[in-house]
Amino acid sequence: MQLKKFVAKDMRRALMDVRQAFGEDAAILSTRSVEGGVEVVATPAPASPDKAAEFNAANEPSVSKAEFGAMRSELNSIRSLLQQRLNGLAWDQFARQTPAQAAIWERLVAMGLPGNINQRLLDLAGQARTLDQLWRQTLSALVKMTPVHSADPVSTGGIFAFLGPTGAGKTTTIAKLATRFVLANGPEEVALVTTDSFRLAAHEQLRTLGRILGVTVRIVDNQHSLGDTLQSLAHKRLVLIDTAGLPSRHPEQQRQLSELADQPQVQNWVVLPCTAQGQVLQAAWKTCSTAGVSGCILTHLDEACVMGEALALCIDRAVPVVYETFGQAIPDDLAVATAQALVKRAVALGRAQAATPVDRARVMNNFGSQPPSRAAAAKRAAI
Structure with missing residues (x-):
């Protein structure tokens, strides 16, 4: 297994170095504080158990398939936790920089819309002076995006x-x-x-x-x-x-x-x-x-x-x-x-869902699941 140490002045810089070296699928094995910053030990995304067994057979000590499977499961869990953390950092940055758009995003999540649609809607809505105006512009964009036959x-x-x-x-x-x-x-x-x-x-x-x-x-x-x-x-x-x-x-x-x-x-x-x-x-x-x-x-x-x-x-x-x-x-x-009737019904259902606080993890994952343009920019800013 290829291991590498990364030393940086803070965790954010260290994680960025890990991703640059091993990609988004890298697994973090350990972290600790050192003089002048932090030390992170990471490895690239694990290969299949069969390939790992072949590699380990030629590189002592040999690791069994069962042991490797358990290790890969633990690494995937760590990667999932890291992704959630990055999603949280990206969302917090987005909410601080554009609080009105973040509020609209939460309403769209309550309606059940996925992140890629939410991003398109906010891009189409443009700028607005008030939250209510931005909401109306967002719904207008959704009406225009919704395809209907408009006939019987x-x-x-x-x-x-x-x-x-x-x-x-x-x-x-x-x-x-x-x-x-x-x-x-x-x-x-x-x-x-x-x-x-x-x-x-x-x-x-x-x-x-x-x-x-x-x-x-x-x-x-x-x-x-x-x-x-x-x-x-x-x-x-x-x-x-x-x-x-x-x-x-x-x-x-x-x-x-x-x-x-x-x-x-x-x-x-x-x-x-x-x-x-x-x-x-x-x-x-x-x-x-x-x-x-x-x-x-x-x-x-x-x-x-x-x-x-x-x-x-x-x-x-x-x-x-x-x-x-x-x-x-x-x-x-x-x-x-009709597009207007469909959107009106979707908003009413979303309002009922928003009667209880929207789950923060769901909002963050929705934001982090979108294509790179907005979420990646926010993640880079957060790092």
């Missing part, structure tokens, strides 16, 4: 497929949109299709809806491909396709996504539940995007604690929000999405 595409007809995880609200959203269309145009020009050919309950739910509305219902299975089914419904003005919410590696998921990708006349929308964590939303997007996604629907807004993670995904992926849903009532509790 289902009202004019077409073929639309609804993708997303189980429980996202796909079938309920289809029921709302189909009911609205039937009330305005009658049932003769509407058809419902499901690609979920292995869950009986899914068939029955859609068939029940079809009987209530008096519309055609078709099932895609081994005997009836999606292409053939859609061709048989070419005379219908509106076709809504329900899909199964399955893990990304499930063979049925790959089959239905592949079939949808082969039908360019179908508009694929991903249904994102705002009650889900950001990682779940990102995984859903990654899976569904293979079929080609032209829009999204944000659901369960009445049950959500924050909306920032869902909005951030839409902003980062440039996928417009088509509808928002906020309850189970059919055909109500659904609206064409």
Whole structure:
């Protein structure tokens, strides 16, 4: 293992020397005060256990894989603590230099927005004389950044497929949109299709809806491909396709996504539940995007604690929000999405979260997780 001593007049300078020599992944083994400053012993990021064993076999004393694994775990813990400390130093520096922007940052964190979006918003907001003015400018920037469809595409007809995880609200959203269309145009020009050919309950739910509305219902299975089914419904003005919410590696998921990708006349929308964590939303997007996604629907807004993670995904992926849903009532509790309404709801949820003090560690990590431009500058200033 490569070890090196760094002596500097203070800890901040020593840590900077360590990073310059070994990079951001360096591990600190020990620190102590010495005459004229501090001494830090550090090592580069550990290699894999197998490579370490090979190295140690030729360089006595030899270290076992188990011992090396324990050492690497301890070094990673030290590195994590060091990163938290650096995040804290960067945040404190930022808060001292620009207290109004720091206050806005905390509000954005309470809304669930990630650091990269927060940085962009503050850059776009620019300067302001008061905190309230800066907040209004920040929200105005968020409205402009939020992509929306700004129309009701289902009202004019077409073929639309609804993708997303189980429980996202796909079938309920289809029921709302189909009911609205039937009330305005009658049932003769509407058809419902499901690609979920292995869950009986899914068939029955859609068939029940079809009987209530008096519309055609078709099932895609081994005997009836999606292409053939859609061709048989070419005379219908509106076709809504329900899909199964399955893990990304499930063979049925790959089959239905592949079939949808082969039908360019179908508009694929991903249904994102705002009650889900950001990682779940990102995984859903990654899976569904293979079929080609032209829009999204944000659901369960009445049950959500924050909306920032869902909005951030839409902003980062440039996928417009088509509808928002906020309850189970059919055909109500659904609206064409507008950026102003989405941001207003996100602010209201964030205000409820901010009723209790925002966790300091969460704010610091949010600030430190952003791309280098702002956080790195603050870290360099802090050091």
